[in-house]
Amino acid sequence: MNEISPSRPPDGLAHRRLCLAADVEQYSRLDTRMQAAVQSELVRMLDEAAALTRLDRAAWKRQPQGDLEFAVLPEATPEDAVLGPFVHHLAVRLRDRNARSAAQRIRLRMAMDMGVVADAALGHAGPAPVAVARYVNAPQLRAVLATLTAADLAVIVSDQLYQDVVRSGRPGLDPAQYVRAHVRVKEFGGYGWIRVPGHAPDDVRSAAAQEQEPTPEPQSDDDAPSRMPLSQYVHQGAAVGRDVVGGLTVGLPVPPPPTGPGLAL
Structure with missing residues (x-):
């Protein structure tokens, strides 16, 4: 041979x-x-x-x-x-x-x-x-x-x-x-x-598809005012949010609080 x-x-x-x-x-x-x-x-x-x-x-x-x-x-x-x-x-x-x-x-x-x-x-x-x-x-x-x-x-x-x-x-x-x-x-x-x-x-x-998807981290009440909200979902194989698996990181901007007459600043 x-x-x-x-x-x-x-x-x-x-x-x-x-x-x-x-x-x-x-x-x-x-x-x-x-x-x-x-x-x-x-x-x-x-x-x-x-x-x-x-x-x-x-x-x-x-x-x-x-x-x-x-x-x-x-x-x-x-x-x-x-x-x-x-x-x-x-x-x-x-x-x-x-x-x-x-x-x-x-x-x-x-x-x-x-x-x-x-x-x-x-x-x-x-x-x-x-x-x-x-x-x-x-x-x-x-x-x-x-x-x-x-x-x-x-x-x-x-x-x-x-x-x-x-x-x-x-x-x-x-x-x-x-x-x-x-x-x-x-x-x-x-x-x-x-x-x-x-x-x-x-x-x-x-x-x-049984690969484990990341679990969102729990937020305490103290974290709420200082951290902007993040969503986490699967889109085309990528987890979007705080925990990222798939190479895509998306920061979701928080709109500024509304201002106007009668609203305290």
Whole structure:
């Protein structure tokens, strides 16, 4: 079997690369022995899925982080092979492993983006590694895995990957299987597309909508005179008001008090 093993660029130079992160759900609840076992199993399943897809894992620049593996894939890696067959084989590996009654169940969130990456002292630098770290922690992705309890894997890809690769008509990639989500994590904001192998898009869409909306802060009587009233409602995926989720902040001006004859100033 011939593996896809593109040549590596010189270290330290910025190149456009495919970045991937796989994060174990609820890893912190495990004891030390189980954490070590889960880490080994995660690496094994990623290795097997890559081998079945004819991807050379030895050429991946991997940055393990305990419950998460971040990887920068070689230049010229076929994105459609990663988004399609690799994800499929990983989902099958997870399903088969979790079917063993004695096994500690492993459920994964996975994120992918394509962008500029450079080697750095602590790993990698560039917008793509940052974006992947934010996408894998997207509230919608967490909500999907929490709601669809039968799912073992939930995947989110950047809007660029969706537009350039998923919608390109390549075999094995169905744009209709992806659900768009507006991701806001820390200072990052952007659109991503979520797919859960084995689950219908309507189920994914409904699960993503379970993301908790922010709750207005209670106001005391002392606060009332000094704070202008703020409304909070959801409009096109953005919460508008004091607590903002979705990147839109709206201050509602308070009209000046009316003046005129007979009104005390």
